[in-house]
Amino acid sequence: MAKQLHEHICEEHLFSSLFETYSKDLHDFLYYKFGSHLNPKDKVQEAFIKLWENCATISPEKAKSFLFTTANNLMLNEYAHQKVVLRHQQSQPKSITNESPEFVLEEKEYQHKLETAIANLTEAQRVAFLMNRVEGKRFKEIAKLLEISTKAVEKRIYGALKKLREDIEDI
Numbered sequence: 323m324a325k326q327l328h329e330h331i332c333e334e335h336l337f338s339s340l341f342e343t344y345s346k347d348l349h350d351f352l353y354y355k356f357g358s359h360l361n362p363k364d365k366v367q368e369a370f371i372k373l374w375e376n377c378a379t380i381s382p383e384k385a386k387s388f389l390f391t392t393a394n395n396l397m398l399n400e401y402a403h404q405k406v407v408l409r410h411q412q413s414q415p416k417s418i419t420n421e422s423p424e425f426v427l428e429e430k431e432y433q434h435k436l437e438t439a440i441a442n443l444t445e446a447q448r449v450a451f452l453m454n455r456v457e458g459k460r461f462k463e464i465a466k467l468l469e470i471s472t473k474a475v476e477k478r479i480y481g482a483l484k485k486l487r488e489d490i491e492d493i
Contacts, residue, residue, distance in 0.1 A: 331385055332377040340385050341370055348393055360400045369393035432490075439489035447482035454479050 331337055345366055352362035369392040373385060380388050440448060450468070453459045454475075461479070465472045 330377065331373065331380055331382055336382060337374065337377065340373070340382070340389075344386055344389055345370070348389055351390065352393055352397055355394075356397045356401065360397055360404070362397070365393050365396045365400070368396050435490050436486075439486050442489060443482050443485060447478045447485065450475050450478035451482035451486075 331340065348369065349362050349366045352360075352365055356362065369389050372392050373380065373389055376388075440451070443451065450464055453464045453467070454461070459467070461472050461475045464475045468475070
């Protein structure tokens with residue numbers, strides 16, 4: 323027990339020897355498990371930084387386990403972050419560079435006409451139309467939610483479509 327009191331990881335010579343002993347093995351472990359695209363060298367460095375920050379609480383016998391667990395968790399976090407970034411990039415609308423300014427302007431005008439036309443619908447028509455076309459609900463579901471008959475839902479949606487066709491010309 324006296325040895326543990328005098329020798330802990332915060333001593334520079336012990337920390338240096340841990341780095342020399344485990345850094346290559348840790349890098350190889352991360353490289354073979356995750357590949358090079360997640361920067362295993364950086365994660366090895368971060369794991370040793372975390373070890374240094376917690377040097378007073380970690381015994382030398384548990385340092386290897388701490389390093390490998392921490393580095394593995396850092397890589398898993400980086401992998402999860404990369405998945406989020408990729409998902410976000412895929413969800414972004416892809417802008418087509420060869421769109422003419424006239425097309426973009428027409429698209430904006432059409433969008434404005436559509437929003438105005440939807441706003442001009444009666445409340446009952448707008449609710450039924452949006453539930454059907456935007457939320458993808460079936461007539462029976464809408465009827466149940468609004469507590470009206472299926473025929474009433476049909477009438478509202480068809481009336482909304484007719485009014486939208488009248489309000490939006492040149493479709």
